[in-house]
Amino acid sequence: MKNILALVGRPNTGKSTLFNRLTKTRDAIVDATSGVTRDRHYGRANWNGIDFSVIDTGGYVLNSDDIYENEIRKQVNLAIEEADVILFLVDGRDGITSLDEDIAKMLRAAKKPVFLVVNKIDSPSNYIDQMEFYALGFPELYAVSAASGSGTGELLDEAVKHFSTTEDNVEKDIPKIAVVGRPNVGKSSIINAFLNTDRNIVTPLAGTTRDSIYSRYKGFGFDFYLVDTAGLRKKKNVEADLEFYSVMRTIRAIENSDVCIVMCDAVNGFEAQDLNILSLAQRNKKGVVIVVNKWDLIEKDANTHLAFERSIYEKIAPYKDVPVIFTSVINKQRIFKVLETAIAVYHNCRRKISTSTLNDTLLSLISENPPPVQKDKVVRIKYITQLPTNTPSFAFFCNLPQYVRDTYKRFLENKMREYWDFSGAPLNIYFRKK
Numbered sequence: 001m002k003n004i005l006a007l008v009g010r011p012n013t014g015k016s017t018l019f020n021r022l023t024k025t026r027d028a029i030v031d032a033t034s035g036v037t038r039d040r041h042y043g044r045a046n047w048n049g050i051d052f053s054v055i056d057t058g059g060y061v062l063n064s065d066d067i068y069e070n071e072i073r074k075q076v077n078l079a080i081e082e083a084d085v086i087l088f089l090v091d092g093r094d095g096i097t098s099l100d101e102d103i104a105k106m107l108r109a110a111k112k113p114v115f116l117v118v119n120k121i122d123s124p125s126n127y128i129d130q131m132e133f134y135a136l137g138f139p140e141l142y143a144v145s146a147a148s149g150s151g152t153g154e155l156l157d158e159a160v161k162h163f164s165t166t167e168d169n170v171e172k173d174i175p176k177i178a179v180v181g182r183p184n185v186g187k188s189s190i191i192n193a194f195l196n197t198d199r200n201i202v203t204p205l206a207g208t209t210r211d212s213i214y215s216r217y218k219g220f221g222f223d224f225y226l227v228d229t230a231g232l233r234k235k236k237n238v239e240a241d242l243e244f245y246s247v248m249r250t251i252r253a254i255e256n257s258d259v260c261i262v263m264c265d266a267v268n269g270f271e272a273q274d275l276n277i278l279s280l281a282q283r284n285k286k287g288v289v290i291v292v293n294k295w296d297l298i299e300k301d302a303n304t305h306l307a308f309e310r311s312i313y314e315k316i317a318p319y320k321d322v323p324v325i326f327t328s329v330i331n332k333q334r335i336f337k338v339l340e341t342a343i344a345v346y347h348n349c350r351r352k353i354s355t356s357t358l359n360d361t362l363l364s365l366i367s368e369n370p371p372p373v374q375k376d377k378v379v380r381i382k383y384i385t386q387l388p389t390n391t392p393s394f395a396f397f398c399n400l401p402q403y404v405r406d407t408y409k410r411f412l413e414n415k416m417r418e419y420w421d422f423s424g425a426p427l428n429i430y431f432r433k434k
Helices: 015-023 066-081 098-108 122-136 152-162 187-199 242-255 272-283 306-317 335-349 354-366 404-420
Strands: 004-008 041-047 050-056 086-090 114-119 142-145 178-179 202-207 213-219 222-227 259-265 287-291 325-326 383-384 393-398 428-433
Touching: 004 066, 004 213, 015 041, 015 050, 015 086, 015 114, 041 152, 066 383, 086 098, 086 152, 098 114, 098 122, 098 287, 114 122, 114 152, 122 142, 142 152, 142 187, 178 242, 178 272, 178 335, 187 213, 187 222, 187 287, 187 335, 213 383, 222 335, 242 272, 259 272, 259 335, 272 287, 272 306, 287 306, 287 335, 306 325, 325 335, 335 428, 354 383, 354 404
Parallel strands: 004 050, 004 086, 086 114, 114 142, 178 222, 178 259, 259 287, 287 325, 393 428
Antiparallel strands: 041 050, 202 213, 213 222, 383 393
């Protein structure tokens, strides 16, 4: 169940403002993911209890009007292909432009729910400005002010009616593993290696959206779902920005998975785009395994892999407790180690520590290494328990939680990772008032 709402329209119609309002952020650039250019944004939103993704597919201006309009068309095509609901934003102050008419023509032909949103209707004096937009051929329009929020509630009430509220038809207790990474790092090859290793593969299960595809793998002691990524299916009949399309696939694969195998290219190294993908998996509270593929192409000595591994940890600091595996998919080197490690990370994400064990182990450590005194305030931690969440989360009850600094949280997290195996798993620590 991954619902996507796309914002389309020519520049300067208020898409970024509406994006910020829907995602409750202050900056339209919401930690841009791998391959996303500066004016394409991705975020999460919730309305009436329904979670959905928001994509700002606004175009960018290049050297000529022809290229400019071509980029707009590309992104509208992407919205039509990828989104479940499309919000078509126009500027109520400027009136209808030729580019608005061009986009409207494309959207009218789409078999997707399209909502015509007339933005910048922020006072009674310009309320009448919306009427001319009926000429674009949509039966209904919604007059809103993205800046103030006026009219957005009624718009979202109707938009979320088209989203799915059912869960994907997959067994919840079976790990869901996604292979993600930049183009040409070997995702398709390793997926094919997984699926072709054993013939006992259950027919793929389609989820509630066309991109939530799960392949059941059973064999050699493994039993998991492989979440569809860009390498499993090819896009047909759409000439669009393939890099952005790959990002959309990556986002959906991460959201539908428990563990992400983040692949990078040994020749190019662990690049900024790889770090963005890893960060996206971390923000979504997913387990992570880093796979360095094409290791057969590297000239090696005894310390090559150690130096490469060290460089990765330096880039992803302070998050260092993540497995790194060096593979050559084409030579089938360490393919099964990737699977074994991914399953181990899955179990680490679900590790439960008893309350008595937590308190017996950590309270003595805390008494020897208490939180630093802040503004003459002494923090005393009295009790620790694990929270009933999908990923390891722990509550530390104390007298003054507001005076505990992030550095001390990292200290406790590092110690907990020393005591218990949370390798590759996200670990959340909260301080609460006793």
